[in-house]
Amino acid sequence: VQLQASGGGLVQPGGSLRLSCTASDLRLDIYVIGWFRQAPGKEREWISVINRGDTFTDYVDSVKGRFTISRDIDENTVYLQMNSLKPEDTAVYYCVAATVLSSYYRVWSDYDYWGRGTQVTVSS
Secondary structure, three states, X not given: OOEEEEXXXXXXXXXXXXXXXXXXXXXXXXXXXXXXXXXXXXXXXXXXXXXXXXXXXXXXXXXXXXEEEEEEOOOOEEEEEEXXXXXXXXXXXXXXXEOOOOOOOOOHHHOOEOEEOEEEEEOO
């Protein structure tokens, strides 16, 4: 099982990107999905989470009001809409999946499946 994040690219400050998380052999609607990012020389950082049933979402303070996580069951895709992007949002973004939502959902190792990331670069 492998998750695939896509949709990254180069965008100017203030711009928007929508990242997608897909899996060819996994029904994402039955999993907790999280997003993490890692900038060069920095530790991996939790960004957002959505639970099964989409009744709970959470965000790191630095992206609240700018990023939105959502799920499209028909497309078997989880999205991360990123608006008002800043240079400090530059990082490789990863999506991860877990079978249950625990109190450690901000921790990378709490998830069961990981995948390749997508590069987001915010620069003028």
